[in-house]
Amino acid sequence: MRIVGRYEKTDISRMAQLLAHVTNGLDETPGDFLGRVFMQLELGDKYRGQFFTPWNIGLMMARMQLGNVEDNFRDKPFITLSEPACGAGCMALAFAFVLREAGYSPHRYLWVSAQDIDPLAAGMAYIQLSLSGVPGEVVIGNSLNDERRRILHTPAHYMGELEFPAADENECSRCMKAHTEQKATNHCGLFFSHI
Template identity: 40%
Template sequence: MTNMKKLLEANAGHGQRRVSQVFRDFCELAALAIRNSVDPHGQTEREERYLSIARGYTSEEASRFAEALAHLALQLEEGFSDALGHLYMSLDLGNESIGQFFTPYDVGLVIAKMNVGNILGQLAEKEFVTVQEPAVGSGGMIIALADALREEGVNYQQSMHVTARDLDITAVHMTYIQLTLINVAAVVVHGNTLTMEELDTWPTPAHVIGGWAERLQLRHAETTPQTVPGHAQRGMGAEDYCTCDGPWPCPQAAETADAA
């Protein structure tokens, strides 16, 4: 993580740019590059957005971004963690006006281990579980859940699908990058959990390549699920588990569905 921090701070250019902007640009560039490799819809617009950001950096600075992403991939390969959430906090970005803070990974892992028994029970009866994360932040709780399942000998890559939401676009990018690097099948929604407004959806490569849209549609057709607005048209049925409060239905989403 120290190497990533130094690389991003170097791209701040000794005060020429704010570190917060460099961090946001790093996350957006990485997320755009990943998504364009698997999602043809809107590809041209995303490529234009990528180039508009990249033009603000020199070739040396762009190389630092690539090196930082390589460090991130290596760190997550060596052991699961909320690397980007930790980096965000170490850069003191959580102290800015947005007031956004991320739960320490160790705390998230304890919570995940406390709830993993419920998921194991679900998996005894079905091929996979669906997980809802209504305020995903940097994705730390989902990473911790994958970590806990892996410790139990469960192949989370085949046994879990995640629908994650956040209103902050940088949080969406952070989650998308990290879930991609640990190969979690997920759709990361840029949207408001309370109003169920969806601004964009970011399918991870594992979701696309693994044929999860079809798997979810088949699950939806085989059951009579309780759905929340916006899920049915994407083939997403009722969630089996919610990171905010254990088993689905999630209290936050259920209140919204009742009011709709």
């Protein structure tokens, strides 16, 4: 209530309407709804190389990377996706779409680490991944020098649907130690498979 109290009632109503538009946009047509709107409005910064991946390209890349989806889960309970320049989240959304298409719910079989230097782009990715039920983190920062200014975990990240096998406990500990030594703040850096 403290945050909402800073806004006028008309602004609160508009924010609710915008959220409804984004939710409906994601439901009606699978894809990167906010990224598509962003590019249609020509809000990208060509001087910073800001061109968002079109949905059909993201979908093609996800299908190529995942191949036969079932094969990805023969020896591990879930996969991770690292997206170092995520924009509005197209690639992560495409991976989630391909998993759903194959009968695998992303909130149980996917964990995403998406990062972008632009806070607006990272915010769009966070909104879309959150509304799509994808567990993971969206990092605002520079992937090239491991700068992590802010980390936003999606609601599905906190739901804890991913199952870490007991047999991999030592591997998890080693991985967490490695991330700690790198001074990364990602407390969920348990990567069993990098795609």
